[in-house]
Amino acid sequence: MKKKPLNILASVHNIIALSEQYPFEISAKGGKDVAEIRITGAIHQYQNSATEFKRQVDELLKQGIKNVNLYINSPGGSVFEANEIVNEIKKFTGKIKGYGGALVASAGTYIALNCDEFEMSNNGQYMYHKPLTYTQGNEDKISSELKLLQNLTNQYRTAYATKTGMSEDEIESRWSKGDVWLSAKEALEQGFISSVSNDKQAITESDVAMITACGAPVIPVIPERTESKNQDNNMTREQIIAAFKLPADATDEQIQTTIAKSQEDAAKYQANKTSAETKEKDIANTMVQAFIDSKQIAADTKEQWVKMAVNDYDGTKAILATLPKPSKLSEQVDAGASEGTRANWTVADYLDKDPEALSALAISDPEKFEKINEEYYK
DSSP: OOOOOOOEESSSSOHHHHHHHSOOEEEEEEOSSEEEEEEESOBOOGGGTHHHHHHHHHHHHHTTOOEEEEEEEEOOBOHHHHHHHHHHHTTOOSOEEEEEEEEEETHHHHHHHTSSEEEEETTOEEEEOOOEEOOOSOHHHHHHHHHHHHHHHHHHHHHHHHHHOOOHHHHHHHHTTSOEEEEHHHHHHTTSSSEEESSOOOOOHHHHHHHHHTTOSSOOOOOOOOOHHHHHHTOOHHHHHHHTTOOTTOOHHHHHHHHHHHHHHHHHHHHHHHHHHHHHHHHHHHHHHHHHHTTSSOGGGHHHHHHHHHHOHHHHHHHHHTSOOOOOHHHHHHHHHTSGGGGGOOHHHHHHHOHHHHHHHHHHOHHHHHHHHHHHHO
């Protein structure tokens, strides 16, 4: 049976379940002289969207952009993928300025730590804790994965202590009791962030659900909004005549007929739009399925690729076309043997030089993954 990769979780909740409810999205766009990068949702399966993000980053670097405005609204997720995101963002040589949305939690806080400065809205929430994992197997396998988890815990403890000025013992004392939830003001006072905005973040129903799923002790309340329908009912006769460009002496019958025609046109437009969107999605779905059938992408990433293809069919197709087709296991073994020094890497080497490759190894070569973990633990 194929082994599952080691998953570091955003909270006690399974990151896969969180990612299904709050899909991970990351993008990089260029402004006048600054890259605008957004990270939202559960940080899961970044390796499947990394190609597009890296392409965006490289394109901005070619344009000479050095500075970054980074927005984060995330319950966290995989520490390996968070590390790789940090590596990409650090390619920019200028100032990295971060902004926190309704929630900056778990592995999301590690990305925030690597900003030169980080600001949160005054109603945002910040949460950190020890890296978590689920595992199963015999005592040797559990012991080896325990060692890996201890290394990750040490990495995060040191990062939090360095950022805040607290001692590592103090960080240990705080998070040993469980998730540490901080308001924006508390996060500022303790040194995790550099400033708090006077503006409040607009909290959506999705934000409330995501914060609740992470087990936050304080759940924000969405303020009541005035329905647009009431506003429409309050329009005066003169406003309606002006809006539809009717004659000033238009009769009630003319006004009602015009409104009915407008509603009919709007319904037709929406129906045509929905039909066009469905057709676009069907075309994108067919193209993505072909790459799944050729085993160039995983089936569980289909929805994400279809979404990208709907937004940019040609660009997504070009990216997928660059992905290699899987080789036979014997060829993978031969290729691994020709990688030079990496063939002899230990777990310590992977953690120090390329931690994401260690997570990938658990999928591509589970036997080697278990072997080097056992050797590392001895």
